[in-house]
Amino acid sequence: MQDVWLMEKMAHFNREFIPERRMHAKGWGAYGKLTVTHDISQYTKAKVLQPGAETDLFLRFSTVAGERGAADCERDIRGVAVKFYTPDGNWDLVGNNTPTFFIRDVHNFSDLNRAVKRDPQTGRRSAQNNWDFWTLLPECFHQITIVMSDRGIPASFRNMHFFGEHTYSFYNEKNERVWCKFHFKTQQGIKNLSNEEAEKINGMDREFHGKDLFEAIDKGDFPKWTMYVQIMTEDQAKHHYENPFDITKIWRHAEYPLIEVGVLELNRNPENYFAEVEQSAFTPAHVVPGIGFSPDKFLQGRLFAYGDAQRYRLGVNHNLIPVNQAKCEVNEYHRDGAMRVDGNYGSAPAYTPNSAGVWSAQPDVMEPPLDLDGAMYRYDPKDDPTDDCFRAGGDLWRVMTEDKKQILIDNNTAGNIAPCTENIKYRHAVHCYHADHEYGERFTKAAVLDLDKVIELSKLSNWELNKQTT
Numbered sequence: 001m002q003d004v005w006l007m008e009k010m011a012h013f014n015r016e017f018i019p020e021r022r023m024h025a026k027g028w029g030a031y032g033k034l035t036v037t038h039d040i041s042q043y044t045k046a047k048v049l050q051p052g053a054e055t056d057l058f059l060r061f062s063t064v065a066g067e068r069g070a071a072d073c074e075r076d077i078r079g080v081a082v083k084f085y086t087p088d089g090n091w092d093l094v095g096n097n098t099p100t101f102f103i104r105d106v107h108n109f110s111d112l113n114r115a116v117k118r119d120p121q122t123g124r125r126s127a128q129n130n131w132d133f134w135t136l137l138p139e140c141f142h143q144i145t146i147v148m149s150d151r152g153i154p155a156s157f158r159n160m161h162f163f164g165e166h167t168y169s170f171y172n173e174k175n176e177r178v179w180c181k182f183h184f185k186t187q188q189g190i191k192n193l194s195n196e197e198a199e200k201i202n203g204m205d206r207e208f209h210g211k212d213l214f215e216a217i218d219k220g221d222f223p224k225w226t227m228y229v230q231i232m233t234e235d236q237a238k239h240h241y242e243n244p245f246d247i248t249k250i251w252r253h254a255e256y257p258l259i260e261v262g263v264l265e266l267n268r269n270p271e272n273y274f275a276e277v278e279q280s281a282f283t284p285a286h287v288v289p290g291i292g293f294s295p296d297k298f299l300q301g302r303l304f305a306y307g308d309a310q311r312y313r314l315g316v317n318h319n320l321i322p323v324n325q326a327k328c329e330v331n332e333y334h335r336d337g338a339m340r341v342d343g344n345y346g347s348a349p350a351y352t353p354n355s356a357g358v359w360s361a362q363p364d365v366m367e368p369p370l371d372l373d374g375a376m377y378r379y380d381p382k383d384d385p386t387d388d389c390f391r392a393g394g395d396l397w398r399v400m401t402e403d404k405k406q407i408l409i410d411n412n413t414a415g416n417i418a419p420c421t422e423n424i425k426y427r428h429a430v431h432c433y434h435a436d437h438e439y440g441e442r443f444t445k446a447a448v449l450d451l452d453k454v455i456e457l458s459k460l461s462n463w464e465l466n467k468q469t470t
């Protein structure tokens with residue numbers, strides 16, 4: 001016991017683990033910069049998006065379902081979280097490599113993660129749980145089509161696009177608001193892995209994507225993405241044929257073209273994985289003047305979840321961890337709390353309003369007011385009879401070449417859903433059939449189902465279909 005260094009070593013070792021992220025636990029990060037090459041100042045006054053602006057950033061890629069030790073090359077969506085260290089404070093864009101999401105109701109979020117993660121009895125991942133949940137919510141259909149397509153396992157993080165997914169807002173110097181979506185297109189070209197290639201790689205190197213990113217940056221082969229935005233005016237939004245704030249819908253590019261903004265480059269590896277990657281903390285709640293939120297209820301739910309998760313995972317002062325610190329003065333005037341290791345605002349008053357003239361609110365950086373009308377109630381998007389969950393998935397099917405269709409149906413969906421019970425397969429077949437008859441017929445054949453039954457079931461409402469296939 002007198003060997004106090006030994007006691008210290010053992011005690012520290014026992015406490016070295018911190019909770020992993022509840023989802024997106026496995027990830028890799030790098031630093032870089034955003035260079036704005038085009039002029040979108042008519043839409044936003046954000047300094048980070050003004051022509052010629054160069055802003056440092058930290059970016060973390062992740063898978064969603066796997067735990068911290070999971071293999072990189074799994075069939076899953078990839079998270080892409082970016083922290084822009086802007087002159088007005090941090091702007092975090094926390095997106096994925098798909099333009100839409102599975103669900104749109106915050107209530108379904110924890111359930112989605114429980115369905116794709118481990119079964120409470122067996123402790124194993126379960127295709128049955130996964131597909132059961134997905135197919136009971138028809139709005140998942142577009143995202144399922146993407147995940148089961150050739151893009152479901154990217155060859156590397158460098159070879160995929162990424163998106164903000166939600167509708168956000170911009171406002172300009174005149175405080176005029178537009179709605180916007182963010183897109184980042186890889187300059188390395190899209191490359192994907194087949195199931196067989198991924199299985200082989202996972203067997204040999206579970207950290208394959210992390211290694212690829214680190215080594216590319218290490219040898220000066222800096223990956224780049226071209227940044228674009230789509231813009232919708234408030235008036236267009238009022239008359240849009242779908243809910244423009246529904247994350248399971250896309251805005252068609254022909255109607256809302258991509259507007260080029262600049263180039264995002266990754267050019268520096270972290271020095272220490274735990275300090276910089278594991279302790280990085282992103283939240284969609286971090287916006288800067290010129291960039292705002294929207295009435296997307298799913299986004300609204302996220303505005304709480306991330307900070308809350310980080311207060312648990314890293315502590316109440318997680319924004320003071322160097323990778324998370326803004327590169328400008330921050331005047332949030334929070335005090336004290338575990339691991340407060342800076343000057344804690346010294347002797348400045350701890351309250352506001354005060355006569356010292358500090359911590360006063362800045363109305364000039366507020367988002368412009370938003371007019372709202374309509375009934376307030378616990379709205380379920382499925383209550384909307386005009387809602388079409390299958391159009392976007394059908395559009396995607398129709399632009400696929402024959403080889404991509406084969407990969408989607410024969411290589412991926414049929415194999416992935418094979419362990420599930422027949423009721424779930426029928427539910428998915430009906431959704432495919434709604435999206436495009438050919439899509440439905442081909443899945444029905446690949447899953448060895450009865451097409452007449454699929455056509456009969458396709459005449460039912462969603463509620464009746466779910467009842468008959470449960």
Ligand code: HEM
Pocket residue numbers: 020021022023024027060061062078079080081094095096101105106109163164165166247280281282298299301302305306309310313
């Ligand atoms: C209501 C829906 C959602 C909730 C409640 C939610 C919640 C969370 C939470 C609690 C974390 C862990 C945060 C941490 O421990 O630091 C997380 C991580 C993440 N989420 Fe979400 N999420 C939602 C939807 C989405 C959507 C739609 C996207 C993409 C557009 C997304 C992208 C990510 C990414 C990329 C990460 C990892 C961030 C990192 O690298 O640290 N999430 N989410």
